Amino acid sequence: MKKLLVLTLALLMALSSTAFAAVELEFNYWSSEQEAGITAVVDAFNASQDEIHVTATIVPWDQFWEKLSVGLPAGSAPDVFTINALNVVDYAKNGYLLDISDLFESGAVDVSKFPQSAIDTHTVDGTLWAVPKDYDNIAVYYNKSMFDAAGVEYPTNDWTWDEFIEIAKQLTDVDSGIYGAALTPNGQSLVYDYIAGNGGELFDEEGNCVVNSPENVEALTKIAEAFLSGEVCPSVEAMVEIDADTRFQSGMVAMNFAGSWMVAEYVECWGDDLGIVALPVMKEHKTTSHSLGWAAAASTEHPEEVKTFLTYLGSEEAGELLSTVVIPAYEGTDTMWSDRYIEYGADVFTTAAAEGWTVPLPAASNNAAEVYDTFDNYMSEILSSGEVESNLAALQDEINALIAE
Numbered sequence: 001m002k003k004l005l006v007l008t009l010a011l012l013m014a015l016s017s018t019a020f021a022a023v024e025l026e027f028n029y030w031s032s033e034q035e036a037g038i039t040a041v042v043d044a045f046n047a048s049q050d051e052i053h054v055t056a057t058i059v060p061w062d063q064f065w066e067k068l069s070v071g072l073p074a075g076s077a078p079d080v081f082t083i084n085a086l087n088v089v090d091y092a093k094n095g096y097l098l099d100i101s102d103l104f105e106s107g108a109v110d111v112s113k114f115p116q117s118a119i120d121t122h123t124v125d126g127t128l129w130a131v132p133k134d135y136d137n138i139a140v141y142y143n144k145s146m147f148d149a150a151g152v153e154y155p156t157n158d159w160t161w162d163e164f165i166e167i168a169k170q171l172t173d174v175d176s177g178i179y180g181a182a183l184t185p186n187g188q189s190l191v192y193d194y195i196a197g198n199g200g201e202l203f204d205e206e207g208n209c210v211v212n213s214p215e216n217v218e219a220l221t222k223i224a225e226a227f228l229s230g231e232v233c234p235s236v237e238a239m240v241e242i243d244a245d246t247r248f249q250s251g252m253v254a255m256n257f258a259g260s261w262m263v264a265e266y267v268e269c270w271g272d273d274l275g276i277v278a279l280p281v282m283k284e285h286k287t288t289s290h291s292l293g294w295a296a297a298a299s300t301e302h303p304e305e306v307k308t309f310l311t312y313l314g315s316e317e318a319g320e321l322l323s324t325v326v327i328p329a330y331e332g333t334d335t336m337w338s339d340r341y342i343e344y345g346a347d348v349f350t351t352a353a354a355e356g357w358t359v360p361l362p363a364a365s366n367n368a369a370e371v372y373d374t375f376d377n378y379m380s381e382i383l384s385s386g387e388v389e390s391n392l393a394a395l396q397d398e399i400n401a402l403i404a405e
Contacts, residue, residue, distance in 0.1 A: 022053040023305045026078040029056065030064040031292075037325035044321060045312045052305045054080075072096040075299035079306050083130050083295040085121045085363040086372055091295075092124040093366075098296035103307055104128055109314035113331040117358040118291035130293025131314040132329035134322065136260045137287040137352050138189055138279060140164075145273045146171060146178075146254040155255075157278040157348060161194075161222060164280035168232040171254040181255040182244035183226060183233045185383045186376045188288050188361060189244075189257050193279055194219040196359045197286035202375075207365035209399040211375075212392040219282060224386045236384035260327055260349040263341050276345035278352065289358035291329060367402045374398060 029038060035058060042056045057078075059067060065087070071077030072091065083091065091097050103109045109131055111119055118132035140155065147154055152170050155163075168180025183190055195202060200215035226232040233239075234247070248256035249269045257279065258266075266274050279287055294313045296306045312318055319330030323337040327349060338350045352358050364371035378395040382388055 022049070022051055023302050025052060025054045025080060025300075025302060025305060025309060027054050027056045027080040027309075028059050028064065028067070028078040029082040030059055030061045031082070031326075032058050032060075034322075034325040037322045040321040040324070041313065041318050044317065045309060048312075049308075052308060054309055072297060072299070075297075077297040077299060079300040079302060080294060080296050080309060082133060082292050083122070084292055085290055085361045086369045088122050088129055088293065088295070089124050089363055089365060089368050092127070092129045096298055097129045098298045098300060098303060098306060099127070100129070100131070100296065100307060100310060101127060103131070103311060103314070108307075108311045113316075114329045115289070115291075115353045115358065116356075117289040117353070117360045118293075118329045120360045121289075121291040121363075122293040122295075130295040131310050133292045133294050133313070134326045135289050135291040135329050135334070135353060135358070136327060137289040137349055137358050138193055138257060138259055139287070139348050139352075140181075140255050140257055140277050140279060141248065141262065141266055142255045142275045142277065143248070143251065143270060143273055144275050146251070150254075154275055155277045155280070157351075159277070159280045161280045161282045165226060165232055168226075168255065172231050174230065177252060179233050179247075179253045180231075181226075181233045181257070182239070182247045182253040183223070183257060184239060184244045185227070185236050185379045187372065187379065188290065189259060191220065191223065191375075191379055192288040192359075192362060193257075193286060194223060194282055196288070197279070197284055198282045199284070202362040203364065207403065209364070209371075209396050209403065211399070212389070212396040217388050217392060220382055220388045220392070221386075222282065224383045224388060227383045228386050236380055240380075260346070263344070263346050263349075267341060267344060272343075274344045276341075276348055278348050278357075285352070285355070285357040286359055287352050287357050288361050289353065290361040364399065364403050367405060371399050371402050374402065 038056060042054050046053055068077055104111050114132040115135055118135045119128060122128055122130040150171050152167060171180035195216050198215050198219035200213050200219060202211050204210045227236055244256050247253045294310055300306050316330055319328035319333030320336060322328040323333050327334045327337045334350045338347045378391055382391045
């Protein structure tokens with residue numbers, strides 16, 4: 001009888017532990033520099049739950065996308081993962097992403113708390129496929145000591161492109177290998193910003209590439225002139241040899257056009273000598289803003305538990321925890337990030353979002369990643385040769401062919 005009682009109790013305990021075992025969710029991300037903040041978010045969620053447990057894993061960039069490209073079609077992808085503008089379109093169109101529209105429609109995740117550019121980044125064919133996680137945009141970092149040595153006044157947020165050119169020339173000493181600015185010949189940190197800031201666009205409302213427009217020809221001609229003048233910035237070829245970040249951190253240039261993700265690194269490098277200011281204006285204030293999102297696999301075996309986790313990720317509390325490592329997308333928590341670096345002028349990044357200066361990183365409606373790379377390849381040729389119109393015409397044709405595949 002005693003043996004039977006022991007066996008019965010053991011069976012009941014096993015059944016009980018099975019009945020109340022937490023559902024395990026796998027969450028993957030690639031941003032190792034954000035580990036502290038993301039770990040805090042996941043730990044806080046797990047501490048609030050008895051029925052769900054999330055395991056977060058950092059997967060290096062290349063391996064991350066390889067894992068998703070295999071796992072999503074096969075139904076073996078992680079339950080939740082971070083996603084960017086260049087992949088959300090194709091993944092959504094292929095049916096790989098879990099439809100979480102009910103979270104937004106019910107108000108469980110309040111979309112009014114996120115910048116419109118972040119919402120637009122993750123919206124495909126009218127459906128929002130990810131909870132906005134963070135946002136970034138582009139500004140000009142400058143070295144105050146180099147300005148002081150040259151007797152040049154610091155730039156202000158209302159400066160123009162022409163004023164930037166003149167300031168850069170004053171700071172350039174070619175014989176010493178010093179230039180006023182570093183300009184990177186790519187879309188996100190330079191060209192997309194001035195396509196929008198000069199009244200142009202990359203894609204029209206139907207998704208066709210319209211890069212070869214008068215507004216874009218004008219903007220790229222001005223940028224090419226800066227590269228070709230020899231008095232503003234190093235040549236395109238020189239920028240390939242030594243990149244903008246290296247030049248800025250080694251004192252080879254006084255200014256650098258770069259994203260908000262560089263603030264902590266530049267503060268560590270230059271301390272009180274660092275200043276940050278808005279991009280110089282061609283026609284209007286505009287800056288490219290990329291946003292990462294929290295998305296889920298359509299193949300997850302635990303859609304309701306995933307939605308519970310995503311609801312938390314879209315909360316103010318999660319945004320507050322993320323503010324130690326990135327600009328969170330949730331309203332008000334972004335300024336918690338910028339307040340950490342307010343003395344350097346980092347509030348220009350949150351001001352850009354608040355004032356509507358931000359435009360989403362352009363993403364093609366098909367083959368988005370390949371289109372992005374193709375655009376950047378053409379920029380090197382255009383900005384090193386100054387042959388703008390003919391190259392933009394060829395680029396437009398090539399991008400539209402990729403979209404039509």
